[in-house]
Amino acid sequence: MNFDFSLIISSIPQLLEGLGLTLQLWFISGILGLLLAIALMLMRISGKWFLYAPAMIYIYIFRGTPILVQLFIIYHGLPQVEFIRESFLWVVLREPFGCGILALTLNTGAYVSEILRGGVNGVPKGLGEAGAALGLSKVQRFIYITTPLAVRLAIPAYSNDVISLMKSTALVSTITLLDMMGIARIIVSETYAPYEIFISLMIIYLVITWGTQKAFALFERRMSRHIIQ
Amino acid sequence: MNLANTEPRTVISLQNVDKYFGEFHALKKINLTVAKGERIVICGPSGSGKSTLIRCINRLEQHNSGNIIVDGHELTDQVKDIDAVRREVGMVFQNFNLFPHLTIVENLMLAPRLVRKTARDEARKHAMKLLERVRIPEQADKYPSQLSGGQQQRVAIARALCMNPAIMLFDEPTSALDPEMINEVLEVMTDLAKEGMTMICVTHEMGFARSVADTVVFMDAGEIVERNTPEEFFNNPQQQRTQTFLKQILSH
Numbered sequence: 001m002n003f004d005f006s007l008i009i010s011s012i013p014q015l016l017e018g019l020g021l022t023l024q025l026w027f028i029s030g031i032l033g034l035l036l037a038i039a040l041m042l043m044r045i046s047g048k049w050f051l052y053a054p055a056m057i058y059i060y061i062f063r064g065t066p067i068l069v070q071l072f073i074i075y076h077g078l079p080q081v082e083f084i085r086e087s088f089l090w091v092v093l094r095e096p097f098g099c100g101i102l103a104l105t106l107n108t109g110a111y112v113s114e115i116l117r118g119g120v121n122g123v124p125k126g127l128g129e130a131g132a133a134l135g136l137s138k139v140q141r142f143i144y145i146t147t148p149l150a151v152r153l154a155i156p157a158y159s160n161d162v163i164s165l166m167k168s169t170a171l172v173s174t175i176t177l178l179d180m181m182g183i184a185r186i187i188v189s190e191t192y193a194p195y196e197i198f199i200s201l202m203i204i205y206l207v208i209t210w211g212t213q214k215a216f217a218l219f220e221r222r223m224s225r226h227i228i229q
Numbered sequence: 230m231n232l233a234n235t236e237p238r239t240v241i242s243l244q245n246v247d248k249y250f251g252e253f254h255a256l257k258k259i260n261l262t263v264a265k266g267e268r269i270v271i272c273g274p275s276g277s278g279k280s281t282l283i284r285c286i287n288r289l290e291q292h293n294s295g296n297i298i299v300d301g302h303e304l305t306d307q308v309k310d311i312d313a314v315r316r317e318v319g320m321v322f323q324n325f326n327l328f329p330h331l332t333i334v335e336n337l338m339l340a341p342r343l344v345r346k347t348a349r350d351e352a353r354k355h356a357m358k359l360l361e362r363v364r365i366p367e368q369a370d371k372y373p374s375q376l377s378g379g380q381q382q383r384v385a386i387a388r389a390l391c392m393n394p395a396i397m398l399f400d401e402p403t404s405a406l407d408p409e410m411i412n413e414v415l416e417v418m419t420d421l422a423k424e425g426m427t428m429i430c431v432t433h434e435m436g437f438a439r440s441v442a443d444t445v446v447f448m449d450a451g452e453i454v455e456r457n458t459p460e461e462f463f464n465n466p467q468q469q470r471t472q473t474f475l476k477q478i479l480s481h
């Protein structure tokens with residue numbers, strides 16, 4: 001096999017043209033997904049069946065099926081439904097970009113809500129009782145006691161999910177979007193050099209992952225000031 | 230003793246209080262009144278319902294029947310009254326339950342800032358005064374995990390005092406401590422008693438009960454079996470169950 005190292009380097013600038021789209025998909029769905037996750041988590045811990053039951057079903061469906069299938073249903077399936085074409089949703093679903101954002105958001109929301117719930121459940125019950133005994137309302141206890149401690153507990157698992165979301169953005173190349181993966185596939189079809197191109201692509205993804213891990217490590221250290229090292 | 234008030238006013242009253250955990254009958258027809266400035270020690274074997282009883286007083290547990298009236302407020306599902314009661318009642322837990330993400334002084338400032346909307350400077354000043362009272366002002370800017378158990382429990386007492394409660398509840402405040410730290414906590418509690426604080430204290434520290442309590446209450450199997458002055462309680466226990474219990478703990 002003829003392996004062309006220079007191609008690995010020279011294809012990187014071309015691949016980086018898709019970086020903007022990759023980052024957009026990642027950040028937008030990451031933030032929307034986090035908001036969705038918070039809502040789902042609150043529903044899950046509400047103690048009211050008409051809130052936690054729908055949340056549980058939602059989470060089960062989105063964690064129990066491949067994200068690629070979810071993406072295809074949203075991109076190929078939903079536009080078949082007439083009332084969706086006529087509703088405001090169509091503004092989003094008309095474009096593959098909107099479909100990508102929607103699929104990634106719905107999927108990461110399901111995973112992250114479980115991560116957040118784990119964090120909340122990890123906060124010792126006695127701390128909430130201490131807050132209650134001081135006269136703090138339920139909402140005050142949740143904001144000032146539970147949340148900061150739950151966030152600290154959830155960071156390691158959450159950072160994994162953020163990285164896995166970044167990797168999942170590559171799936172949108174299957175619905176015609178030209179993110180880094182989409183561009184890589186085009187270059188491969190022109191150069192017939194899959195190894196070199198995909199290795200360059202791996203390098204870029206690895207650099208992003210490395211930066212993300214560093215950022216979360218810093219965040220975790222900051223949130224752990226109260227634990228003696 | 231400085232019991233300045235001439236007409237003892239009832240600040241806590243429990244009438245025929247029952248509490249169930251599912252099928253389990255944890256409190257059985259409890260009747261108890263506490264006068265202003267009174268110091269009550271509750272003791273009894275493990276599982277007898279001591280914690281459940283004092284947790285009903287600030288509604289960390291909800292009783293199933295009977296009445297509980299604290300400082301004129303009847304405890305019901307009305308949220309407003311519960312918060313009013315909780316501001317009047319401080320509680321100290323066996324495991325301290327300090328907020329680990331806040332410094333010592335922030336632990337003391339949280340409730341006054343949020344509940345009373347006290348200004349930051351004023352809340353801090355008050356907190357420092359309380360830390361002096363429990364003799365650890367120098368630890369103010371550390372985190373709870375940097376303090377010994379005895380110090381943490383003294384902070385917890387100061388935190389409970391920061392809302393200026395009229396009543397203090399203690400649930401085995403020294404039983405999670407190493408023996409050499411028990412006294413520093415008992416001393417702070419004794420100071421409080423001398424200042425006239427109304428106290429209900431679950432403890433097996435019989436020396437503390439003898440020297441500080443006005444009344445000792447003995448519980449077993451969800452019932453109040455006997456109540457008496459410490460003198461009578463220790464020297465002349467009336468009930469068989471009390472005698473057995475005293476023999477057990479005094480033999481340690």
Ligand SMILES: Nc1ncnc2c1ncn2[C@@H]1O[C@H](COP(=O)(O)OP(=O)(O)OP(=O)(O)O)[C@@H](O)[C@H]1O
Nearest residue numbers: 250251253255273274275276277278279280281282
């Ligand atoms: N949340 C709960 N759910 C079910 N049962 C409970 C609950 N809390 C307490 N109990 C039961 O109620 C009984 C009384 O418990 P409580 O904690 O009041 O006892 P205690 O006298 O404080 O004991 P200890 O000295 O061990 O602290 C125990 O049998 C306990 O198992």
Ligand SMILES: [Mg+2]
Nearest residue numbers: 279280281401
């Ligand atoms: Mg107990």
